[in-house]
Amino acid sequence: MFKLEKRPSPSKPWILATPILAVILTMIAGGLMFAALGKNPFEAIRIIFWDPLFSQQFAAYSRPQLLVKAGPLILIAIGLSLGFRAGIWNIGAEGQYIMGAIAGASFGLTFYPTESVWVFPGMVIAGALGGWAWAMIPAILKTHFRTNEILVSLLLVYVAEKFLASAAVGFLRNPEGSGFPGSRQLNRIEAFSNPELIANTGMHWGVLLAFISVIAAYILLNKHLVGYQIKLAGQAPRAARFAGVNPTRLILLCMGVSGILAGLAGVFEVTGPAGQISIDFNVGYGFTAIIVAFLGRLHPVGILLAGLLMALTYIGGELAQLMLGIPASAIQAFQGMLLFFLLALDVLSNYRIRMRKEGVA
């Protein structure tokens, strides 16, 4: 019989080892799933994890994609991780991401045609405000009416998706687009575009901001009072009140920051890689970022690595669909396994497994 025994302090080695172990177990379980689908599991794993970076045939295209995909994931996940640490569960980053993109694009397009260099910064600010405003809805409902922010923020995602659809076919539709849904191609208009900063790296303003946010979050959590209060509120709410932490302010702060970062990710995406507001320009970064945040153990550096890993499975997954015909849902299941194993193995950092002796010697 196994028995779990709580450790007096969380084990440092296990905190580092569990993500690696989770990746390995995901490869094994995912491999079995691919085998059950009649695909060669070794080839599938290689295509997902190795080929996007090192294959001669694909790397030129897929290597820059790594940063393109990881950027928004990291940016959103950093924002979410602050709230998650404080026990504030913003599940609706996808909605804030969409609203940020719409707000940014709308701001820019009202000036069309223009060549002003100030429009793009204005779009960025509008995007941040859009995400922030969308996050304030669940935040204020929570602080004033004690509603559950998980439900409200999640349901607002679907509201945002409807709003996106109406924007793409309505007020943001390209007047010169022969009636097709979708806005003007923002990335082809210089005043609106978020260009690749270094050629063939995938590096754009959003990715740069993601890296900055990692550093800022690290400093906040380790060196600043607000970070301390966030951790305290998440671990021991009563002790946090005793330490003078104002729960209302903390909720507004954490929801606000995560909304701003999600909104920024949205506006950088729609002005860069996605290129336009379309009905489905969002590809679920807001939801995947939740996985990234936990995969990175809510630690800024962990989130950086997790974002890159997650981006890799996205790109590799697409490649595997293309090369082996693995269904998209199997790729999603594969990504889900990663979170599952990580959370399951999390137990090991706080508990140790002991063999229970049967009977009394």
Added chain:
Amino acid sequence: MSDTALLSINSLTKAYPGVVANDSVAFKIQPGEVHALLGENGAGKSTLVKMIYGLVRPDSGSMDFMGAPYAPTEPRAARSTGVAMVFQHFSLFEALNVAENIALGMENPPKPRDLAARITEVSEAYGLPLDPDRLVGDLSAGERQRVEIIRCLLQDPKLLIMDEPTSVLTPQEVEILFHTLRKLSAEGTAILYISHKLEEIRTLCDEATVLRLGKVVGTCDPKTTSAAEMAELMVGKSLATPARTDASHGEVIFKVSGLSVEPANPFGTPLRHIGIELRAGEVLGIGGVAGNGQDELLAALSGETPTAPGAVTLMKEPIGHTGPNERRQMGILCGPEERLGHAAAPDMSLVENALLTARHRKSLDRNGFLDWKATRKYAEDVIETYDVRTPGPDNAARSLSGGNLQKFVIGREIMQDPKVLVVNQPTWGVDASAAADIRQAILNLAQQGAGVIVISQDLDELLEVADNFTALNEGRLSNTRPTNGLTMETIGLMLGGAHDMHDAAEAAHV
């Protein structure tokens, strides 16, 4: 092993990572005996009892119950053999009534009506008045304990284990409990009585086994052994009683008047017209049975619950509306009862926990940026000054024993040089020598001119440290009286809420 012992324990050993909780513990309990298990916190009492009750399995050693080998794998097995236990912390549902709570703990509960009848029957037979239809949420701590005891008695136990049963009772309730226990013992039920209150053990118990650091260090007859001797056996050294000098008190520095607070939840206690005057250098003891508003009072004094500005004043300055950190800056520091989760964050290190309350007075940040070096230094200072036993300041708060964490928490506040210190249950669950240290620190602080409010359920503690005494009952404070010359009867009446009977009580004692 062929003797008449009800339970004989033969060299039980149980080790946890890093500590041997029980090391070859052996003793016997005779039928009908009231057997005391005595020891400081961390001496291994709980582990031993958990092994007897089937919650923990020993690494080695054996037990015999009525001559037969006894190795319970779970509490159910222990109960069916005839071992019952009343825990220190009750496991009752406040929203259910007494009978429903008891039925929940039974394997095959009888019909509700039969059960209610049996509860009434048993409660009358053992002098534990209890109405089966009352909601547990409305019961006092003493009455809740009766629910637990009756739950046990319905199983006709041969051995009843009681873990620190009197910590939540008034002196009068203790008398009722002892009466019941003596009656049980006369009927042949053995009682294993865990406590560190020596006087209680001397009045109640027939035999005492003393544990220290997991080993049996002696047995004695408590009726003929003095409390000081038992304490020495328990601690391994002689204890100094806190020394106090009667100083005259200064001006009133801290005043509470007309403080009323509605409870945050349906089973909380409202505070009603609380009035306190605290002078510089004074130690004011606030007695009371648990659940009479102690937590609420501390929260109102610490600033966690804001009140009307004029309800709390410091040096005539209204401060009732200020929060915890503003009050800290003014010099009002608090030590809540709940160490883990309220006074300290369990998973944070002692360094981080030092920051919890000391940021302002020890200037541990610059514009919000934390000075971890200074914080660590402060944590180390507290650890050293208050003799906190821990491998180092980076250990998580929850890895410390209760007594050590309490020393850290109290030390953290006192070393910030407060003008007013409010502590709730400062030595609850703390071993005797650490408790003596904490009480001495409180007295020293008062001597330096600070005002101290000690909220406690331990009357002996209050009589030892407090200059003046008042009692909290259902959210009201009794009149304040000098501790000197107070009798247990008077205190009992004050705790029981007989606010207007002081004069009557006094008249009776003249």
